[in-house]
Amino acid sequence: xxEAESAEVTVQRQLDAFNARDLEALxxxxxDDAEVYEHPxxxxxxxxxxxxxxxxxxxxxxxxxxxxxxxxVLGSKVIDHERVIRTFPEGxxxxxxxxxxxxxxxxxxxxxxxxxxxxxxxR
Numbered sequence: 155x156x157e158a159e160s161a162e163v164t165v166q167r168q169l170d171a172f173n174a175r176d177l178e179a180l181x182x183x184x185x186d187d188a189e190v191y192e193h194p195x196x197x198x199x200x201x202x203x204x205x206x207x208x209x210x211x212x213x214x215x216x217x218x219x220x221x222x223x224x225x226x227v228l229g230s231k232v233i234d235h236e237r238v239i240r241t242f243p244e245g246x247x248x249x250x251x252x253x254x255x256x257x258x259x260x261x262x263x264x265x266x267x268x269x270x271x272x273x274x275x276x277r
Contacts, residue, residue, distance in 0.1 A: 161257035247274040
């Protein structure tokens with residue numbers, strides 16, 4: 155049970171840092187050699203330098219926020235359903251994401267994202 159609690163605490167710290175736009179706190183939740191994939195196997199970032207580049211751009215969005223809808227914890231795996239409000243190239247909107255995290259030694263080692271279709275806000 156402690157492993158599941160540890161995994162959940164790590165993922166919650168990641169979500170809190172994301173919403174606070176705290177890049178260093180966000181990166182601290184990831185292993186140095188962490189890998190992030192578009193599910194199932196498209197690698198989109200590997201290592202903290204790649205994560206820093208990816209998240210720095212995202213965290214600059216003025217309306218960015220991820221709201222947790224539902225969470226499942228099973229051992230070292232955490233599955234979150236999130237609604238993310240952000241600025242797309244076409245304008246402001248939201249997107250549903252399923253994020254799957256694998257936590258090892260208190261850090262996110264791997265993550266996979268499954269994205270729904272973006273919904274743009276009308277003006």
